[in-house]
Amino acid sequence: MDLARRTNGIDHILCPASVAVVGASRKLNSIGGSILSNLLQDGFTGRIYPINPTAEEVQGLKAYPSVTAVGESVDLAVIAVPVKAVEQVVDDCVRARVKGLVIITAGFAESSAEGRALERRILEKVRAAGIRMVGPNCMGVLNTDRKYRLNATFTPIYPPEGNIAILSQSGALGLTILDHVKALNLGISSFVSVGNKADVSGNDLLIYWASDPNTDVILLYLESFGNPRKFARIAPEVVRQKPVIAVKAGRSAAGSRAASSHSAAMASLDVAVGALFEQAGVIRTETLEDMFDLAALLATQPVPEGPCVGVVTNAGGPGILLADACEARGLSLPQLAPDTVDALRAFLPPHAGMANPIDLVGSDDPALIERAMTLVGNDPNIDAVVVIFIPPLLTTRPEDVAAGIGRGAAAIPRYKPVQGVFMSALSKPELLSTGERGRIPSYAFPENAAMALAAAYQYGQWRKRPVGRACTLDPVVTATIRQIIDAEVENATKPFWLPATDVGVILDTVGISYARSIEVAIDEVSSASEQVGFPVVLKAIAPGLVHKSDVGGVVLGLETPQEVRDAAIRMREQLAKIGIQLEKVLVQREVRNGIEMMIGLTTDPVFGPLLVCGMGGVHVELIKDVAFRLTPVHDRDAEEMIAQLKSAPLLRGYRGGPPGDRHALIQTILRISALAEAVPELLELDLNPVKVLPPGQGLVAVDARMRICPPGAVEARRTR
Numbered sequence: 001m002d003l004a005r006r007t008n009g010i011d012h013i014l015c016p017a018s019v020a021v022v023g024a025s026r027k028l029n030s031i032g033g034s035i036l037s038n039l040l041q042d043g044f045t046g047r048i049y050p051i052n053p054t055a056e057e058v059q060g061l062k063a064y065p066s067v068t069a070v071g072e073s074v075d076l077a078v079i080a081v082p083v084k085a086v087e088q089v090v091d092d093c094v095r096a097r098v099k100g101l102v103i104i105t106a107g108f109a110e111s112s113a114e115g116r117a118l119e120r121r122i123l124e125k126v127r128a129a130g131i132r133m134v135g136p137n138c139m140g141v142l143n144t145d146r147k148y149r150l151n152a153t154f155t156p157i158y159p160p161e162g163n164i165a166i167l168s169q170s171g172a173l174g175l176t177i178l179d180h181v182k183a184l185n186l187g188i189s190s191f192v193s194v195g196n197k198a199d200v201s202g203n204d205l206l207i208y209w210a211s212d213p214n215t216d217v218i219l220l221y222l223e224s225f226g227n228p229r230k231f232a233r234i235a236p237e238v239v240r241q242k243p244v245i246a247v248k249a250g251r252s253a254a255g256s257r258a259a260s261s262h263s264a265a266m267a268s269l270d271v272a273v274g275a276l277f278e279q280a281g282v283i284r285t286e287t288l289e290d291m292f293d294l295a296a297l298l299a300t301q302p303v304p305e306g307p308c309v310g311v312v313t314n315a316g317g318p319g320i321l322l323a324d325a326c327e328a329r330g331l332s333l334p335q336l337a338p339d340t341v342d343a344l345r346a347f348l349p350p351h352a353g354m355a356n357p358i359d360l361v362g363s364d365d366p367a368l369i370e371r372a373m374t375l376v377g378n379d380p381n382i383d384a385v386v387v388i389f390i391p392p393l394l395t396t397r398p399e400d401v402a403a404g405i406g407r408g409a410a411a412i413p414r415y416k417p418v419q420g421v422f423m424s425a426l427s428k429p430e431l432l433s434t435g436e437r438g439r440i441p442s443y444a445f446p447e448n449a450a451m452a453l454a455a456a457y458q459y460g461q462w463r464k465r466p467v468g469r470a471c472t473l474d475p476v477v478t479a480t481i482r483q484i485i486d487a488e489v490e491n492a493t494k495p496f497w498l499p500a501t502d503v504g505v506i507l508d509t510v511g512i513s514y515a516r517s518i519e520v521a522i523d524e525v526s527s528a529s530e531q532v533g534f535p536v537v538l539k540a541i542a543p544g545l546v547h548k549s550d551v552g553g554v555v556l557g558l559e560t561p562q563e564v565r566d567a568a569i570r571m572r573e574q575l576a577k578i579g580i581q582l583e584k585v586l587v588q589r590e591v592r593n594g595i596e597m598m599i600g601l602t603t604d605p606v607f608g609p610l611l612v613c614g615m616g617g618v619h620v621e622l623i624k625d626v627a628f629r630l631t632p633v634h635d636r637d638a639e640e641m642i643a644q645l646k647s648a649p650l651l652r653g654y655r656g657g658p659p660g661d662r663h664a665l666i667q668t669i670l671r672i673s674a675l676a677e678a679v680p681e682l683l684e685l686d687l688n689p690v691k692v693l694p695p696g697q698g699l700v701a702v703d704a705r706m707r708i709c710p711p712g713a714v715e716a717r718r719t720r
Contacts, residue, residue: 009132010200010208012100014143014190016075017046019152020067020098022089023080024050024058031104032080033059034154035140042151042158049074067096076100078140078152083107083115086136090122094129101126102152103136109196110137123198132204138195139171142178144188145214153178153193162187163216164299165209167202169194169223170249177221177288184292185430186299189214203230210238217299219291220246220282228276228607232630235280243298243459245283245291248273272607275628279637281462283455290451296441297452301417303460304453306383307331310376311357312369313388318423318446319357322386325450331457333357340379344372362392366404373405377412384457385412386449388421398424399431406435417456419449468634471670473510478678480509485679489710495683498706500541500586507704510671512687515702517588525568526561528587534559538567539586539703540575551578556590591700594691595650595660599672601631601685603709609676613638613669615647616689633673638666651692660692664699683707 019039023032032052036059039048049072050058053065064070067077067089077098079089083105093101108119119136126133134141140153144161151158157178164186168174174193181188189212192205202220209215218238225231238244250270277284285291309331313319323333333356336344341354348368353359358372369387377385387405391398402422409418409432420432420442433439443449473481484502498506500519507514518528519541529536540553548554552574555567564587572582598616603609611633614626627641642648642665653659668690676682684707692699 007208007211008204009100009130010204012075013102013132013134013141013200014150014192014208015145015148016100016150018049018073018075019044019046019150020049020051020064020070020074020077021080021152022051022067022077022093024052024063026055026058030080031154034156035078035080035104035152036061038151038153038156038158041156043149044151045147045149046075047072051077066092067098068092070096074098076102076152078102078104080104080154083118087118087122087125090125094125094131097129098131101131101133101135102138102140103133103195104138104140104154105135106137108136109198119196119198126199133199134192135195136198137171138193139168139174140193142188142191144190153191155179157182159188159191160185161189162299163189163214164219164295165189165205165212165215165217166191166219166221167194167205168192168221169197169202170221171195173221180288180292184296186292186296197226201226203227203234206231206234206238206244210241216242217295218242218244219295220244221249221288221291222246223249225273225276225606228272229630232276232280235282239281239459240463243283243303243456244281245285245294245298246277247285247288247291248277271628272604272610272630275610275630276607278640279629281459283459285455289448290455293441293443293448294452294455297417297419297456298459300439300441301419301456302415303463304384304417304457305415305460307457308334308381308383309356309386309453310336310379310382310384311386311388312360312373312376313357314360314363314369314392315388315390315423316353316359316361318388318390318421319359322388322421322446322450323357325447326454329450329454331450331454334381336376336379337381340375343375347371357388364389364392364401366400369401370404370408373408373418374411377408377416377418382416384417384419384453385409386419386421386446386453388423388446390423398422402431403434406432406437406440408435409440410436412437417453419443419453421446421449465636468636470632470634471667471674473671473674473678477509481506481675481678485681485708489681489708492708492710495707495709498708500704503704503706506675506706507687507701510675512668512671513698513700514704515588515591515700517586519584519586521584522568522572522582525585525587526565529558529561529564532587532589535590535592536564537588537590537702538564538571539588540571540580540582541584541586542575542580542582545580551575551580558590588702591691591702593658594693594699595658596689597647597660597665597692597699598626598686598688599665599668599690600687601672601676601682603683609673609682611669611673611676613641613665614645615650620688631673631676633669635666635670638669641669642666658694661695661698662692663695664697665690665692668699668701679708681708681710683709 021036024036025033027033049070050063052063055063077093109116143150155175159182171193209218373387422442504514516532520528536558538555558564575582596616600612609631612626625646627644629637651660651662686705687701690699690701
């Protein structure tokens with residue numbers, strides 16, 4: 001997707017030459033009055049047209065009864081009228097050929113079926129007219145670029161000009177966000193409260209901000225996704241240019257559907273969100289505080305080239321806290337080069353700590369701190385510098401120390417990020433940013449600085465990785481699979497599990513080895529066992545039977561036809577006692593060697609196919625050592641899925657054990673991803689366990705199940 005200067009009509013909303021405020025009022029405590037006042041007070045550079053049918057003048061400006069009455073071109077109309085009047089206003093804006101709308105008014109899809117219908121009608125009208133619309137149910141938009149100085153919101157807060165763009169899906173939280181960024185002195189390029197996202201979406205804004213020269217960092221506060229699969233295509237291209245930081249509300253909301261497979265049982269909406277962000281390189285933070293801590297770093301400092309942190313502190317405790325926080329997040333505090341240590345020892349007090357962190361033991365001498373951080377920052381073993389300061393005495397002037405840190409930062413190579421941890425309630429460390437290097441981010445506590453630095457480093461590593469490639473099935477292979485699926489769904493009216501024989505054929509067709517098996521009636525098990533070869537495992541086949549081993553539906557280690565026959569009879573009797581009628585038995589060649597892993601797939605109604613890989617066997621749901629990705633899964637994604645598993649060392653030969661064929665596992669993940677793309681009816685899939693054999697010998701799936709949803713079935717299916 002080419003993102004080069006694609007505005008998608010957003011420039012009419014964020015960069016207008018003229019704004020009409022529909023619902024403008026003399027009452028500054030009203031929404032329409034606040035919006036008009038903000039446009040005036042914050043210095044909007046374009047023309048402003050108050051729209052009020054009962055007034056000739058509003059806040060010193062000539063008022064008009066309607067937008068069409070203006071008689072001049074209007075780029076943006078901000079609508080703040082009662083919900084019942086909105087449609088008529090939109091019709092007027094269409095006639096006036098307005099290019100962009102921001103509908104502040106609430107009472108639409110978020111409130112009732114009637115509101116949803118009204119929102120749908122308005123959306124149809126603006127799209128037919130080629131108008132872009134933000135909202136409804138939002139707090140407005142803001143652009144600090146001095147060419148526009150647009151504050152089309154009802155908040156009086158106007159943040160400083162800067163390079164951070166913010167999307168908020170919550171209007172109320174948007175007020176808090178703007179208040180917070182101003183308090184932190186974070187510079188904003190633009191802000192959009194998207195509300196119901198009826199037209200302009202997060203995807204549209206990502207594309208716009210990707211090519212916006214005033215934006216270097218993008219922040220997203222999200223409550224829902226409209227088109228996550230489009231986001232998955234757009235976001236990686238944006239992230240390779242600019243960092244995207246997101247807070248997604250609703251983490252605890254698990255999927256509400258009943259889980260009928262291992263894959264579905266371990267998935268949830270939040271798992272899908274996490275997989276989406278991880279694949280796309282979007283940095284997900286737990287809290288808004290973390291978001292702003294990270295934004296402060298990425299908006300002012302380079303991305304660290306490596307994980308090695310040099311620390312200068314005047315207090316031992318905070319230095320230890322920072323070291324612990326760094327180590328816990330994949331950063332390290334290496335030893336400094338001998339030349340650096342010698343240079344430090346030449347001027348620091350004898351009792352100063354020379355190991356990294358460099359402990360100045362209570363010094364508040366600005367010159368000493370400046371000199372120490374300069375040496376540490378220029379050390380060849382260091383990729384980033386953190387300076388921690390606590391005023392040791394009430395007479396200490398934190399302002400002098402802050403200025404010294406600012407000077408020291410200017411002497412550190414510009415490709416190395418510098419952070420301050422200024423633990424003082426006496427003053428704010430604004431003077432950290434007075435040096436030639438410019439703004440230095442400052443944090444209240446060491447852990448905040450470590451979190452931001454670690455996230456920035458991981459982002460840099462993601463950006464360096466090669467673009468992966470997905471697997472696609474050969475047309476002949478796809479045709480063969482489609483023939484099986486089409487035959488099975490032809491008369492189906494609800495989701496169903498594919499027959500084991502069909503599953504085996506499909507896996508074999510896509511190149512996944514499946515333990516030789518035959519599905520037979522009870523009286524045919526002996527001859528079937530001789531066909532597949534010994535040792536044999538029996539697996540029960542019965543309606544609604546999912547976890548077979550839980551009810552005695554799996555018998556291993558059968559060595560003769562007689563053992564197989566006797567085991568099948570016992571299995572039938574045992575299942576009958578709990579009300580399960582054994583219809584058939586799967587007779588399968590037992591695979592005794594190999595590392596047990598699992599590969600599966602479940603389909604989220606919003607996010608689509610979600611692929612899972614992890615440690616396999618009967619304890620898969622208990623241990624939950626799994627990784628998720630949205631399809632299509634690329635080879636780099638598959639490698640990262642395996643690498644993040646706690647059980648990954650097993651594949652390398654843990655404690656003298658035999659290693660596994662990692663390459664075969666990756667290829668199987670990619671083939672399942674390709675299968676999901678070829679079979680949109682695929683709801684769930686479980687390969688558990690798959691036995692990963694020694695390197696070069698591949699793997700074998702020993703249990704496989706596929707659940708299919710035919711077209712027109714009631715159960716939710718993904719939109720392709």
